[in-house]
Amino acid sequence: MLIKKTSLEGCYLLQPKKIEDHRGAFILNFNKKEFEEAIKQKVDFVLENESISNYGVVRGLHMQKGQFSQAKLVRVVHGAILDVVVDARIDSPTFGETFSQILSAENNYQLFIPRGFLHGFSVLQDKTKVNYKCDNYYFPAAEDGVVFNDSDLKIDWKIVENDVILSEKDKKLPSFKDFNFQIK
Known part of the structure; x- marks a missing residue:
């Protein structure tokens, strides 16, 4: 694993x-020992979630705060997404910076997102299936987020603006500068 x-x-x-061989392909998606040695920290995943979405869906930017914060390992089982993260850790040297990467069933990339990051993705192909492991349980009262098209973050979601499909909840999220970084 790279x-x-x-x-x-x-x-x-x-x-x-x-x-790959004449029978098909084999992929070892996760090796805990190898992973923890590479990142020099312990990670215990306790949840595994999956979403299926069509082109144009944007999910995020979401996070859980405080003791309910989650680290995630995201991969695409079918289709493709643009996975986006924003460092929301006030004391981090990369606070407020973004990173994005296309994750697809074809390239097999996965993204490990530490606790304290906002996370979202845009769906680039119909019937895309996203799988992600979390190291903490979901707690609705700790959920928070930032609007996907925040003018300060300037994220290019690789989706035509008129094609963007959002949940009602995501339409009401605050901007990054209005986001309350305090733990709930």
Whole structure:
């Protein structure tokens, strides 16, 4: 497995090795020991979620705060997304910076997102299936977020603006500068 640091502190891009032969392919998606040695921290995933979406859907930017904060390992099982993270850790040297990467079933990239990051993705192909592991349980009262098209963050979601499909909840999220970084 190839594990590379991104431009954001604590955020890593992973590419599992794919072995192909006349029968098809084999991919070892996650090796806890190898992963923890590479990032020099312990991670215990306790939830695994999956979403299926069509082109134009934008999910995010979301996070959970405080003791309910979550680290995530995101991968695409079918289709493609633009995965986007924003460092929302006030004391981080990369606070307020963004990173994005196309994750697809074809390239097999995965993104490890540490606790304290906003996370979202735009769906680039119909019937895209996204799978992500979380290291903490979901707690609705700790959920928060920032509007996807924040003018200060200047994220290019790779979706035509008229094609963007948002949930009602995501339409009401605050801007990054109006976001309350205090723990709930």
